[in-house]
Amino acid sequence: MAARAPRLMAFSDLHVRYDENRRVVEELRPESDRDWLLVPGDVGETVEDFRRTLTLLRDRYAQVVWAPGNHELWTLPEDAVQLRGEARYRHLVEVCRELGVLTPEDPYPVWEGEGGPAVIAPLFLLYDYTFRPAGARSRDEALAMAEEAGVVCTDEHYLHPDPYPTRDAWCRARVAVTEARLAALPADLPSVLVNHFPLVREPTRILRFPEFALWCGTEATADWPVRFRAAAVVYGHLHIPRLTHHDGIPHHEVSLGYPRERRAWPAMPGRPAQILAGRGAGAGRP
DSSP states (O other), X not given: OOOOOOOEEEOBOOOTTSHHHHHHHHTOOOSSTTOEEEEOSOSOSSHHHHHHHHHHHHHHSSEEXXXXXXXXXXXXXXXXXXXXXXXXXXXXXXXXXXXXXXXXXXXXXXXXXXXXXXXXXXOOOOOOSOSOOTTOOSHHHHHHHHHHTTOOOTHHHHBOOTTSSSHHHHHHHHHHHHHXXXXXXXXXXXXXXXXXXXXXXXXXXXXXXXXXXXXXXXXXXXXXXXXXXXXXXXXXXXXXXXXXXXXXXXXXXXXXXXXXXXXXXXXXXXXXXXESTTTTSOOOOO
């Protein structure tokens, strides 16, 4: 019998500070030692948890590809590493390079396994408060509406944009440098765009608190899946794991999420999703 082709898997929002989640991660086993794992952010909040978890995953998967979430960028008082903003992000990139984990700062690899070939593009973009609630005419007005509704992301306290003046300024800088890289991708290969936040706004429409969409992406990337020939988009952050299609392109939300969410919604898969499965047939989680 022929050996099974390597699979491209994805799992985000591991939040390993929770014992339940840490056990889920510790029990992960790929079906093949040639499988890859995409990890689009929110591994954990401390560098120690980040390093330990990616080391475990690196030891089990042929290649791990990481894109940062907002939680990794938090600077918490209890973290031994007190770097902020860009310096913190660069430190996490160096940890990944020590481990052999690919990041948005590395050359984009080409996936040759099941559903390939495709360029895997891990992205770091943040958000710029343009996913605004109806009636909000500006960033400040949208933030005021969210605060009045009692919806304020913890990023406002712990995600520092240094040396940029604001998180949205950092986002604009990241969008500019990333857009230039994606524009240089080979025209004969599709891409898999991997970002912590959704690249289009539509997945945020089902949020229980619509104001939270402010911290969920940027309108600047709305046409990227089409422009950059995405065979799939992979994201997390929303903790609503599902497969949707926008402009005919599959968008996979691949979060593990918080234990309380899985207890409230037993149908949450709680395991990696296969990307490019049955490419062209819109396959999602088995």
